[in-house]
Amino acid sequence: MLRYITKRVFAMLLTLLIIATITFFLMKLLPGSPFKNQDKLTEAQKYALNEKYGLNDPVPVQYINYLGKLAQGDLGLTFQFNGRTVNSMIVNGMGPSATIGVEALIFGTLVGLIFGIAAALKHNTFIDYGAMIIAVFGIAIPSFVFAGLLQYYVGVKLQWLPVAFWNGPEYHIMPAFSLSVFVIATIARFMRTEMLEILGTDYILMARAKGASRMSVIIKHSVRNSLIPIVTILGPMAINLITGALVIENIFAIPGIGEQFVKAIQVNDYPMIMGTTLFYSFLIVVIILIVDILYGIIDPRIRVAGGKS
Amino acid sequence: MNVTEKQLTPDLFRPAEQGTEKSDEITKPSISFWQDALRRLRKNRGAMIALFAIIFIIAFSFIAPLFSKYGIDDQELMRSNLPPKIQGLEKIEFLGVNGVDIRGTNPYELKNVPKDQYFWFGTDGLGRDQWVRVWKGTQISLYIAFLAAAIDIIVGVTYGGISAFYGGRTDDLMQRLVEVLYGIPNLVVIILFIIILDPGILSITLAICITGWIGMSRIVRAQVLKLKHQEFVLASKTLGAPNGRLITKHLLPNTLAAIIVSATFTIPGAIFFESFLSFIGLGIQPPTASLGSLISDGFKSLRIFPHLALYPAAVMCILMISFNLIGDGLRDALDPKMRR
Numbered sequence: 001m002l003r004y005i006t007k008r009v010f011a012m013l014l015t016l017l018i019i020a021t022i023t024f025f026l027m028k029l030l031p032g033s034p035f036k037n038q039d040k041l042t043e044a045q046k047y048a049l050n051e052k053y054g055l056n057d058p059v060p061v062q063y064i065n066y067l068g069k070l071a072q073g074d075l076g077l078t079f080q081f082n083g084r085t086v087n088s089m090i091v092n093g094m095g096p097s098a099t100i101g102v103e104a105l106i107f108g109t110l111v112g113l114i115f116g117i118a119a120a121l122k123h124n125t126f127i128d129y130g131a132m133i134i135a136v137f138g139i140a141i142p143s144f145v146f147a148g149l150l151q152y153y154v155g156v157k158l159q160w161l162p163v164a165f166w167n168g169p170e171y172h173i174m175p176a177f178s179l180s181v182f183v184i185a186t187i188a189r190f191m192r193t194e195m196l197e198i199l200g201t202d203y204i205l206m207a208r209a210k211g212a213s214r215m216s217v218i219i220k221h222s223v224r225n226s227l228i229p230i231v232t233i234l235g236p237m238a239i240n241l242i243t244g245a246l247v248i249e250n251i252f253a254i255p256g257i258g259e260q261f262v263k264a265i266q267v268n269d270y271p272m273i274m275g276t277t278l279f280y281s282f283l284i285v286v287i288i289l290i291v292d293i294l295y296g297i298i299d300p301r302i303r304v305a306g307g308k309s
Numbered sequence: 310m311n312v313t314e315k316q317l318t319p320d321l322f323r324p325a326e327q328g329t330e331k332s333d334e335i336t337k338p339s340i341s342f343w344q345d346a347l348r349r350l351r352k353n354r355g356a357m358i359a360l361f362a363i364i365f366i367i368a369f370s371f372i373a374p375l376f377s378k379y380g381i382d383d384q385e386l387m388r389s390n391l392p393p394k395i396q397g398l399e400k401i402e403f404l405g406v407n408g409v410d411i412r413g414t415n416p417y418e419l420k421n422v423p424k425d426q427y428f429w430f431g432t433d434g435l436g437r438d439q440w441v442r443v444w445k446g447t448q449i450s451l452y453i454a455f456l457a458a459a460i461d462i463i464v465g466v467t468y469g470g471i472s473a474f475y476g477g478r479t480d481d482l483m484q485r486l487v488e489v490l491y492g493i494p495n496l497v498v499i500i501l502f503i504i505i506l507d508p509g510i511l512s513i514t515l516a517i518c519i520t521g522w523i524g525m526s527r528i529v530r531a532q533v534l535k536l537k538h539q540e541f542v543l544a545s546k547t548l549g550a551p552n553g554r555l556i557t558k559h560l561l562p563n564t565l566a567a568i569i570v571s572a573t574f575t576i577p578g579a580i581f582f583e584s585f586l587s588f589i590g591l592g593i594q595p596p597t598a599s600l601g602s603l604i605s606d607g608f609k610s611l612r613i614f615p616h617l618a619l620y621p622a623a624v625m626c627i628l629m630i631s632f633n634l635i636g637d638g639l640r641d642a643l644d645p646k647m648r649r
Contacts, residue, residue, distance in 0.1 A: 014489055015493060018493070019493055022501060023501075026501060026505065029505070137630065140577065140626070140629040140630040140632075140633040142581055142584060142585065142588075142625065142626075142629065145604060145625060148608045148611065148622070152608075152612070156611070239494065243494075246589065251608070262590070262591075265500070265590075270504070273500060277496075277497050277501075280494060281497050
């Protein structure tokens with residue numbers, strides 16, 4: 001197990017290093033200088049500024065310095081606001097982003113589990129079909145289309161909930177719900193398949209035969225065992241939530257990382273784009289790693305396969 | 310009892326044929342795996358409807374723009390923001406295609422648009438025909454779908470196949486590369502391309518080419534690894550079959566089902582990826598339009614001109630749901646484990 005984890009951590013670090021390297025050299029390739037009013041500067045001033053930011057050093061030295069700073073988590077300064085660091089922008093945006101992400105994940109998982117279990121228990125009834133139709137729609141309809149329509153009908157036409165912004169708990173409902181639709185659909189489908197498979201096994205029949213109540217068989221034997229493979233879809237789902245939040249934050253004008261990111265791209269704030277990109281990559285790579293390790297712990301067969309093939 | 314005895318004469322009977330050869334004979338014509346799968350797919354009502362919906366959308370996206378005399382970027386501010394109006398259907402009030410907007414006014418009359426002028430999906434803020442823009446945007450989604458599937462099949466299958474078939478060092482080396490590429494999020498790749506090139510169809514195409522095939526290569530590799538050591542391949546090898554024959558006659562046909570299913574599921578993912586980028590402004594740039602950018606523009610004026618967002622959103626949803634349903638149908642038809 002330890003060997004597997006070390007191997008995966010090395011692969012992860014290599015991926016991050018490659019992303020960081022590509023990022024760095026792209027920044028070097030871009031035309032122009034980072035100083036806005038450079039035309040008014042004298043040669044000496046330019047030299048002093050370049051010296052201050054280490055831009056007079058040869059590129060390999062700059063690269064080493066950049067990696068060193070990156071290892072300490074320093075992402076540099078943003079162009080948009082004078083003197084603000086990318087780190088502080090990301091930390092500021094993290095609160096709202098993480099909040100709706102976690103809310104969507106919890107709500108989506110709970111509702112998805114209920115849908116999936118109900119569909120499996122009432123297999124081939126209209127509850128099953130209904131839940132699966134909802135699931136197909138939830139997977140197929142893009143989150144931005146759903147969020148936009150929700151905003152229009154619930155926020156503008158019915159005026160039940162605030163249309164946008166981030167001023168209190170009632171502002172969380174629509175964004176978190178639109179984000180959770182995909183989670184609900186994925187978990188419901190997955191849970192249904194797993195439950196159906198397990199409900200057909202002999203040990204369920206055995207448990208029923210020895211006189212265990214229907215409820216206890218469902219909860220203790222079927223649901224518990226079907227929960228294990230759910231770990232496998234957590235990774236892709238977390239990535240989906242992160243990219244999904246990017247659009248949802250823009251639609252509902254939530255001051256999260258996604259909103260800042262899109263704004264940074266629109267105004268060509270390169271350090272911010274790069275910083276956020278690296279942050280996103282880091283997040284995604286770490287999530288994939290954690291999920292893989294978790295799954296390795298739960299299901300030993302994966303470790304063997306991972307080590308051999 | 311008496312009656313039946315009379316009716317059952319000895320000439321109605323003949324001795325049962327015995328012997329092992331006779332009992333092994335199969336009376337019904339055997340059907341191949343593919344015939345079986347096709348039959349199952351035909352029975353899946355959702356998948357068949359979805360298939361027709363997709364054929365309809367593909368045909369429409371190429372034919373429909375011809376019905377309008379305007380191009381994708383023919384601007385005319387005199388006819389901006391017209392609601393949809395369709396000849397024949399305009400008499401039926403509840404369809405909402407009578408050229409009257411949600412405030413109850415008729416901009417066709419107010420703006421002196423000629424009486425015989427119909428904009429089936431209305432016009433946008435610059436007076437461009439939304440009908441043409443929606444279907445041209447659909448073409449882009451379909452191009453992305455085709456591209457993603459092609460890359461998946463060409464690069465993914467080749468890469469995974471070579472990696473698994475030759476094994477050993479080749480496999481090790483190729484898998485290390487995949488591991489690194491797999492860790493790089495799609496979004497990061499596209500942003501890098503946007504910074505070097507510019508937002509647009511080229512950046513999206515390149516991003517899909519670089520990352521799109523990885524999932525498929527892993528699936529094909531796993532399948533080939535599993536098949537490679539099975540007896541029928543060994544038998545063929547022993548009989549002196551060259552590698553080319555092993556691959557084309559034994560390994561590929563047995564992997565085909567997994568390839569088809571995986572490719573169909575790549576398509577909605579790629580369509581979503583493009584429209585998502587266009588929606589946040591990183592994808593297709595004006596004056597060309599894609600469904601994502603049309604929906605994004607439409608949402609800005611959703612309160613006054615709902616038709617601008619609703620039609621592209623509807624086409625987008627039908628397209629996504631159809632591809633997902635076909636994917637589900639194919640998986641159920643081709644995956645023996647899913648058989649009930």
